[in-house]
Amino acid sequence: MKAAVVTQDHQVDVTEKTLRPLRHGEALLKMECCGVCHTDLHVKNGDFGDKTGVILGHEGIGVVAEVGPGVTSLKPGDRASVAWFYEGCGHCEYCNTGNETLCRNVKNAGYTVDGGMAEECIVVADYAVKVPEGLDSAAASSITCAGVTTYKAVKISHIKPGQWIAIYGLGGLGNLALQYAKNVFNAKVIAIDVNDGQLKLAEENGRRSDH
Structure with missing residues (x-):
């Protein structure tokens, strides 16, 4: 199969790799999509140690084969x-x-184990979340990293329905936080960014925005 693999000179090479056989509790996915997170760049650049040979990707969705x-x-x-x-x-x-994310022996896709930037990927079935029908795979992929990160941030703020919350920065993470705050926690949202394009997007979605 083809896979995006970290090279020794801190680049990424799309090359052929062979997957090992499945073990107890694992599933094989035929990948549909995989997003790029800034963490992937850190792994590629060797910021977390030498990861030569690792398949990148931890924002992936695939079909169980x-x-x-x-x-x-x-x-x-x-x-x-x-x-x-x-x-x-x-x-x-x-x-x-x-x-669990602080587990002393945690395994991370695209870092300590091969990730989803490949035609196929092995996952531990009990840790792979099933995607609901009707949710587009590309949309679902961002939830696996940016989505859970921002959901927890809003959740531990203990925001109550009808209360105001300010979201600073409307990039990939901030945009998801804004949507969670409004649509899941029923909060009133002030979106703050220096980028007029991001503010316009917030306004188009019926949210109050400010510089």
């Missing part, structure tokens, strides 16, 4: 995610207190 032994959460034909949080150990103090 095959499941390994013991898989009950996914079946062939399902669409599922390739997310930054690839797998936790399940028994450290963080996993046991609802803070």
